[in-house]
Amino acid sequence: MPTVTFENVSKIFADYAAIRNINFKIADGEFVVFVGPSGCGKTTTLRMLAGLETPSYGSIFFDEVDVTLVPPGRRDIAMVFQSYALYPHLSTYQNLAFGPRARHEDKQLTDQRIREVARMLGLDSLLGRRPSELSGGQRQRIALGRAMVRQPKVFLLDEPLSNLDAALRAQMRIEITDLQRRLGVTTAYVTHDQVEALTMGHRIAVFNKGELLQIDTPQRLYQQPVNEFVATFIGSPKMNLVPGTLERFDQSVFLKCLGRNTQLSDRQAKGLRSGDISSVNIGLRPQDVHWTQDAPGRCTQKIRGIVHAVEPTGAETFVIVDVDGQSVEAQFPSFSQIRPGDQVELVFDSEDLYVFDAASGVNLLSGYVRDGEALLLSA
Ligand SMILES: Nc1ncnc2c1ncn2[C@@H]1O[C@H](COP(=O)(O)OP(=O)(O)OP(=O)(O)O)[C@@H](O)[C@H]1O
Numbered sequence: 001m002p003t004v005t006f007e008n009v010s011k012i013f014a015d016y017a018a019i020r021n022i023n024f025k026i027a028d029g030e031f032v033v034f035v036g037p038s039g040c041g042k043t044t045t046l047r048m049l050a051g052l053e054t055p056s057y058g059s060i061f062f063d064e065v066d067v068t069l070v071p072p073g074r075r076d077i078a079m080v081f082q083s084y085a086l087y088p089h090l091s092t093y094q095n096l097a098f099g100p101r102a103r104h105e106d107k108q109l110t111d112q113r114i115r116e117v118a119r120m121l122g123l124d125s126l127l128g129r130r131p132s133e134l135s136g137g138q139r140q141r142i143a144l145g146r147a148m149v150r151q152p153k154v155f156l157l158d159e160p161l162s163n164l165d166a167a168l169r170a171q172m173r174i175e176i177t178d179l180q181r182r183l184g185v186t187t188a189y190v191t192h193d194q195v196e197a198l199t200m201g202h203r204i205a206v207f208n209k210g211e212l213l214q215i216d217t218p219q220r221l222y223q224q225p226v227n228e229f230v231a232t233f234i235g236s237p238k239m240n241l242v243p244g245t246l247e248r249f250d251q252s253v254f255l256k257c258l259g260r261n262t263q264l265s266d267r268q269a270k271g272l273r274s275g276d277i278s279s280v281n282i283g284l285r286p287q288d289v290h291w292t293q294d295a296p297g298r299c300t301q302k303i304r305g306i307v308h309a310v311e312p313t314g315a316e317t318f319v320i321v322d323v324d325g326q327s328v329e330a331q332f333p334s335f336s337q338i339r340p341g342d343q344v345e346l347v348f349d350s351e352d353l354y355v356f357d358a359a360s361g362v363n364l365l366s367g368y369v370r371d372g373e374a375l376l377l378s379a
Pocket residue numbers: 013014016018036037038039040041042043044045082192
């Protein structure tokens with residue numbers, strides 16, 4: 001399987017820059033997920049990888065070979081499209097066999113592969129049916145199966161699970177991850193669902209407005225997002241962001257936010273790359289804001305507020321609290337019996353704070369590594 005490299009790649013449609021100067025590598029056998037909001041350039045990037053779009057600038061390599069101008073048919077790639085098209089007049093079996101037949105591949109070998117792929121995807125009892133006699137999820141699995149029958153060098157998947165219901169999506173997520181591990185095929189997978197990205201990818205590439213903001217392991221994206229966009233895009237519920245100011249006294253750094261003054265730990269203060277920035281946004285994940293009655297001992301920073309909304313999710317309850325005019329989401333235990341209008345005390349550990357430049361959104365603490373977690377963080 002080849003290593004895929006994008007070098008200074010841009011794509012301009014008429015006068016619109018869909019992709020702006022992106023650089024990344026997908027290692028041999030690696031599973032990389034492209035994630036980002038609608039219109040950020042995920043499909044365009046995948047289509048350039050497949051050879052269906054030509055970059056306006058820059059180059060694409062498979063190992064050392066420049067494939068920028070190599071047509072799709074000569075790249076040995078299989079792609080499952082966002083809007084897959086099955087042949088309506090052909091059965092499941094014939095749909096799966098269409099590619100290999102067109103390429104005049106060995107009939108017996110093809111038959112073997114189709115039956116194996118059908119078994120893996122739970123399609124073996126549906127081989128005689130036409131697409132109109134199948135559910136959306138079953139059709140989507142045929143589209144996946146067609147790509148798998150091909151045994152490509154590189155596997156490209158564009159939101160292949162978008163038409164499935166939640167249960168089937170969760171199941172297919174595990175199956176595709178497992179399949180990719182077994183086949184060891186270099187894979188790029190597009191989704192706008194951050195849960196899908198975090199659970200499936202070895203590394204995740206976060207796009208926004210045509211730019212590749214960060215490509216990193218799930219842990220590192222979660223713990224060390226490069227900026228506010230990545231920080232709020234990865235993680236559910238979304239990271240809380242509240243405006244604050246930064247003040248230095250000698251070696252100490254204080255954050256003024258949510259009506260209180262919090263001193264950063266020595267390690268955070270050392271890692272802070274703030275220069276003369278004083279206007280910041282403070283980030284805190286809902287999972288790191290606790291109810292006083294149910295908090296780890298290290299959480300000593302107290303804030304008070306009035307409950308605005310309560311969202312039980314089963315195992316835990318997320319509570320939105322008005323604190324000093326700001327909305328802060330906190331994780332409560334499911335048994336808390338909290339109601340809107342209640343006054344509550346919340347606590348957090350200042351070690352869990354993120355600090356972003358209010359003007360640029362840059363994470364002023366990234367590069368900051370927690371004790372004992374260094375192994376998780378090495379890419
Ligand atoms: N052939 C084209 N001509 C002009 N503009 C295009 C073309 N293809 C894509 N675009 C524009 O480029 C941008 C990126 O599109 P792309 O399809 O890559 O987004 P995406 O991240 O896949 O979004 P989605 O999640 O909605 O599928 C969009 O603004 C889109 O309108």
